[in-house]
Amino acid sequence: MPNPMASGKITNGHNATEVQLSLPITATSEDIIKRYRENRHWRLYEKEWIYRNFPPAGKTWLDFGCGTGEITSQLALLGAARVTAIDVTPGLLDMTQKQAEIDGVAERVRTICGDITTAPAEQVDFVIAYAVLHHVPDRLQEVTEAIVRWLKPGGTFILCEPVCYIPMLEWMRNHSSVPHDALDDGERKLTGADLTLIESQFRDAKRVHFNTVRRLSRVIPSADRSLRSIDSALRMVPGSSYFSGNVIGYCRK
Numbered sequence: 001m002p003n004p005m006a007s008g009k010i011t012n013g014h015n016a017t018e019v020q021l022s023l024p025i026t027a028t029s030e031d032i033i034k035r036y037r038e039n040r041h042w043r044l045y046e047k048e049w050i051y052r053n054f055p056p057a058g059k060t061w062l063d064f065g066c067g068t069g070e071i072t073s074q075l076a077l078l079g080a081a082r083v084t085a086i087d088v089t090p091g092l093l094d095m096t097q098k099q100a101e102i103d104g105v106a107e108r109v110r111t112i113c114g115d116i117t118t119a120p121a122e123q124v125d126f127v128i129a130y131a132v133l134h135h136v137p138d139r140l141q142e143v144t145e146a147i148v149r150w151l152k153p154g155g156t157f158i159l160c161e162p163v164c165y166i167p168m169l170e171w172m173r174n175h176s177s178v179p180h181d182a183l184d185d186g187e188r189k190l191t192g193a194d195l196t197l198i199e200s201q202f203r204d205a206k207r208v209h210f211n212t213v214r215r216l217s218r219v220i221p222s223a224d225r226s227l228r229s230i231d232s233a234l235r236m237v238p239g240s241s242y243f244s245g246n247v248i249g250y251c252r253k
Contacts, residue, residue, distance in 0.1 A: 016187075017089060017092070020067055020068055020092060020095075021089075021091050021092065021095070023068055023095075025068070025095055025098050025099055025102060026102070027102045027103055028070075028073055028074060028077060028099075028102075028103050032074070033074070033077050033078065035048070036048065036051045036074060036078060037078065039051055039052035043232040044225070044228040044229060044231075044232055045228070046160050046210055046246065046248055047071075047130075047160075049208065049248060050128070050158055050160065050248065051074075051078065053250075054126060054156065054158060054250070055078070055079075056074075056075045056076075056078040056079055056080040056126075057078060057079030057080065058079060058080075058081055059080055059081060059124075059125040059126055060080070060081050060082045060083075060084075060123075060124040060125045060126070061075050061080050061082070061083045061084070061124055061125065061126045061127070061128060062083075062084045062085075062086065062122075062124045062126070062127040062128070062147075062150050063075065063083055063084070063085045063086070063128055063130075064086055064116055064127055064128065064129045064132055064147065065086070065087055065129055065130070065131075065132030065135070066085035066086060066087045066092070066093075066096050066111075067087060067092050067095075067096070068092060068095045068096060068099065069085060069092075069095055069096025069097070069098075069099035069100060069109075070099065071128065071130055072085040072096050072099070072100065072109055073096075073099045073100050073103045073105060073109070075128075076100065076103070076105035076108045076109055077103055077105055080108065081108065082108050082109075082110070082124075083105075083108060083109050083110070084109075084110050084111075084112060084122065084124065085109060085110070085111045085112070086111070086112040086113075086114065086116055086119060087111075087113065088113070088114065088115060089113075090113050093111045093112075093113045096109070096111055097109070097111050116143060116146045116147070116150075117139075117142050117143060117145075117146045119146075121146070121149040121150045122150065123150070123151070123152045123155075124150055124151065124152065124155065125151075125152060125155050125156070126151075126155060126156050126157075126158060127147050127150050127151055127155070127156075127157045127158070128157075128158045128159075128160075129147070129157070129158070129159045129160075129161075130159075130160045131160060131161060131162070132159075132161075133159055133161050133190060133194075133198070134161050134162055134187050134188060134189055134190050135186070135187045136186075137186070137187070137188050137190065137194060138186070140194055140197055140198060141197065144197070144198050144201045145201065147201075148201050148202070148253060151253040152253070153253060154252065154253060155252070155253050156250055156251065156252050156253070157202065157249075157250070157251045157252075157253070158248065158249070158250050159198070159247075159248070159249045159250075159251075160246065160247070160248050160249075161189075161190050161246065161247055161249075162189040162190065162245060162246055163189055163190050163191070163192075163195070163209075163244060163245065163246060163247040164189040164190070164191060164245075165191070165192050165241070165242040165243075165244070166242055166243065189245075190247075195207065195247065195249060198249065198251065199249065199251055201251075202251035202252055202253055203252060203253065204251065204252040205249060205250070205251040205252070206249070206250055206251075207241070207247050207248065207249050208235070208247070208248045208249075209231075209235060209240075209241040209244035209246070209247050209248075210228075210231060210244060210245070210246040210247070210248070211231065211244055211245035211246040212230075212231045212234050212240060212241075212243050212244045212245070213227050213230050213231055213234070214227040214228050214230070214231045214245075215245050231244075
């Protein structure tokens, strides 16, 4: 599954899956793995936040909607005992397998091509869905039920998704000149009601929000780090989450 996408279309005519399938496969650099071992800026970056708060080492994982296998391979390189990667696109599963082979972790990675709602579930410590659920917004109930089946008792589901709490903000963005990324058919940002539906399947759930003012980095790229720092500070401000563009949710079975 593709990474978080903004609303709107890019001009080259490709959808998000086609963009992913066109990406080159290269070995994960030691600098990247060092970064995610240390997670020095975990308050600013979503993936660092996840790896710091849920260390992969020694745990079993399901990477739902694995896409090109970037996270699958990172989890294994960070010491995961086993990573199962599932996606509906055969070409992306081929890329995931090749990524694991290039990174030398293929023995701890298994790929499944298919729909999570019909694939036989195996008990894992963690399920991660990184920018996946907004591609299946009309199937959240059945997909979440399938995720619950994959988790061990006490296991944790981690999601990272684009979110829209205030429709007017999205309307304004769609009618602005801010550049847009490619979209797949049917995808949309999750809403507060969507998140509540997902969380209702678990005994405990929490959210952490990102990308409040940082979305301005699309028009001021050089300010990205500063804008992320402002976002981090805004988490302490009541009500600021409603203006966020991304959310990490973590739900315990």
